Amino acid sequence: MKNTILQVERLQTEFTNDKKKVKVLHGVNFHIKKGEVLGLVGESGCGKSLTSLSIMRLFKGTTARISDGEILFQKNKEEEIDLTNIPEEEMRMLRGKQIAMIFQEPMTSLNPVMKIGEQLTEPICLHLGYGKKKARTHAINMLENVGIPRADEVINEYPHQLSGGMRQRVMIAMAMSCNPQLLIADEPTTALDVTIQAQILDLMRQLQQDQNMSMLLITHDLGVVAEMCDRVVVMYAGKVIEEASVLDLFESPKHPYTKGLIASVPKIGNLKEKLSSIKGRVPTPENMPEGCKFAPRCEEAMPICFQKEPATKAFKGNRHCSCWLYDDEMRDVSV
Amino acid sequence: MLQYIFRRILEMIPILFIVSILIFYFIHLIPGDPARLVAGQDATLEEVNRIRENLGLNDPIWQQYLSYMQGIIQGDLGVSLKTGLPVTEMFANRFMNSIYLTFASIIWALIFGILIGTISAVFKNKMPDYLGMVTAVSGISVPNFWLGLILIQIFSVQLGWLPTGGAEDWKSYVLPAVSLGAGIMAMIARFTRSSLLETLGADFIRTGRAKGLKEFILISKHALRNSMIPVVTITGLQFGFLLGGSVVVETVFSFPGMGRLLIDSIAFRDYPVIQAELLLFSVEFILVNLLVDILYSYLNPKIRTSTA
Numbered sequence A: 001m002k003n004t005i006l007q008v009e010r011l012q013t014e015f016t017n018d019k020k021k022v023k024v025l026h027g028v029n030f031h032i033k034k035g036e037v038l039g040l041v042g043e044s045g046c047g048k049s050l051t052s053l054s055i056m057r058l059f060k061g062t063t064a065r066i067s068d069g070e071i072l073f074q075k076n077k078e079e080e081i082d083l084t085n086i087p088e089e090e091m092r093m094l095r096g097k098q099i100a101m102i103f104q105e106p107m108t109s110l111n112p113v114m115k116i117g118e119q120l121t122e123p124i125c126l127h128l129g130y131g132k133k134k135a136r137t138h139a140i141n142m143l144e145n146v147g148i149p150r151a152d153e154v155i156n157e158y159p160h161q162l163s164g165g166m167r168q169r170v171m172i173a174m175a176m177s178c179n180p181q182l183l184i185a186d187e188p189t190t191a192l193d194v195t196i197q198a199q200i201l202d203l204m205r206q207l208q209q210d211q212n213m214s215m216l217l218i219t220h221d222l223g224v225v226a227e228m229c230d231r232v233v234v235m236y237a238g239k240v241i242e243e244a245s246v247l248d249l250f251e252s253p254k255h256p257y258t259k260g261l262i263a264s265v266p267k268i269g270n271l272k273e274k275l276s277s278i279k280g281r282v283p284t285p286e287n288m289p290e291g292c293k294f295a296p297r298c299e300e301a302m303p304i305c306f307q308k309e310p311a312t313k314a315f316k317g318n319r320h321c322s323c324w325l326y327d328d329e330m331r332d333v334s335v
Numbered sequence B: 001m002l003q004y005i006f007r008r009i010l011e012m013i014p015i016l017f018i019v020s021i022l023i024f025y026f027i028h029l030i031p032g033d034p035a036r037l038v039a040g041q042d043a044t045l046e047e048v049n050r051i052r053e054n055l056g057l058n059d060p061i062w063q064q065y066l067s068y069m070q071g072i073i074q075g076d077l078g079v080s081l082k083t084g085l086p087v088t089e090m091f092a093n094r095f096m097n098s099i100y101l102t103f104a105s106i107i108w109a110l111i112f113g114i115l116i117g118t119i120s121a122v123f124k125n126k127m128p129d130y131l132g133m134v135t136a137v138s139g140i141s142v143p144n145f146w147l148g149l150i151l152i153q154i155f156s157v158q159l160g161w162l163p164t165g166g167a168e169d170w171k172s173y174v175l176p177a178v179s180l181g182a183g184i185m186a187m188i189a190r191f192t193r194s195s196l197l198e199t200l201g202a203d204f205i206r207t208g209r210a211k212g213l214k215e216f217i218l219i220s221k222h223a224l225r226n227s228m229i230p231v232v233t234i235t236g237l238q239f240g241f242l243l244g245g246s247v248v249v250e251t252v253f254s255f256p257g258m259g260r261l262l263i264d265s266i267a268f269r270d271y272p273v274i275q276a277e278l279l280l281f282s283v284e285f286i287l288v289n290l291l292v293d294i295l296y297s298y299l300n301p302k303i304r305t306s307t308a
């Protein structure tokens, strides 16, 4: 039995716009261990959401398609399946049951014309096979678990009667209701104000530990990462460029991009110091630079960086980084 | 909710009051002398004057209006100039016939409109979508009398399946209802399509997919209900056209209903009948819009919970 719940290998996902293919994910590699919280960080537009949608295969209504790679999911003790090539019906039965998802927008992610209870019991009836009454009891339990007061009344209310924080709690209750092995949370607190944000994160962390559930937490907030995650994967322009434990990453970031990200987080104590930010912008999928995609913005770029993509190198402490700086031969050449 | 409905019905009273004044006034603007019509072409001037006096046509217009309204409150819509029968009596059967016809056409328009619109949205830019939208465009552009004539030609004359007119049993309602509802059906189809397409792109649909819901449940249970809000609104607005269309369609099918009676009455200048009929149409229109508002708040809990 493996210790990994999900392994993403060389994942490539592309859109087709007017018959033209636009590749957004250029071979994403990472894995999530059982009971672990993995952070996925990166600037806006680097493909974090698309990675999560690829895992869930939630492409309906878009032109996105997985063009290469595999996503191995440990379905149960014996069986490992590749999510990129199971039939749609099998995938559908996994969604909400074994892999659940929470989205960024609590205000629009619930159906405005259906009662909370109706929406909450849907996956319970579908995946756990409960009858109406039992599902309702279970739903009320779930609402209480996520700290919603007067759960037995809220269940009869409509989304617009709840605040954003409450709605996100409902979303969490819904995602957790069938006891998933993996929870994907795509910026679950970005739309909420700071105090609510902390409460929701606490709640998620606590539920995750209680259930020993694995979690993929997408965020661009390194503060959230520091607080919540065990390990971090840093993405840039559709690729993973660094992977490390949270401690290692903050203590000794390897990739210049990661260094830049960490330097741009405001720190208490040196408020007077000007915040540093990474110069330039994320390249669009249509005009990706040759070589390392970060090279044009990189302060430590070398000639080789503009010509060839660096390979991913493994480091002590189970960390990875793709950067020419750590290729000793290249370094020698360029020095 | 009940309180809301009651309030809305109370609000109807002043509206109807104003509408009745306008109708009364405009009818009197129509040139022609009702007394002469009743008396006939050969009658002497004295006879005509006597009839005019009897009908109260010499009174000032406001007095005529008041006595007319007094009658209405007592359930008396006046007497037809043409037949000499009380207007209420002339309406009795025709009114129910027309109500059945209107409902039949609205219902088929809703069922097929929503069905076609949904299929078009689900198969966006594919063959079923094109077929559906071609149907919809033809439904809007073909005038209903023309559609009626074609339907009679095919289903009555050539195939002999359905009667060409009358209102005897359900069969005689099929063709008039289809011709009358075609335009609205097409309109509903188009609105359903665009509204559903918009809803299908919403975040909560993605949430539904992430829960593992079947596509069919997602569309029928989650998306359609959200998409029906604009559809209900336009159906209510189109109801006025339906009343107008019924005049034409009922004539084509020699259907014994209010629409054809209106045409006949206008031809004869049968003022009391015209007047009563217009008033009735207004009541119907206002009631339908009330119904639409109620449905609307049923579909949109945000409105319901704030008015309750």
Ligand SMILES: Nc1ncnc2c1ncn2[C@@H]1O[C@H](COP(=O)(O)OP(=O)(O)OP(=O)(O)O)[C@@H](O)[C@H]1O
Binding pocket: A015, A016, A017, A022, A024, A042, A043, A044, A045, A046, A047, A048, A049, A050, A051, A062, A063, A220, A284, A285
């Ligand atoms: N229909 C499309 N056609 C082409 N490219 C698209 C399409 N939709 C999204 N993209 C591209 O996919 C890339 C990745 O988007 P994604 O939503 O995954 O970013 P993200 O990392 O989640 O960003 P954010 O932090 O803003 O949520 C973006 O650069 C975007 O331009």
Ligand SMILES: [Mg+2]
Binding pocket: A048, A049, A050, A186
């Ligand atoms: Mg995103």
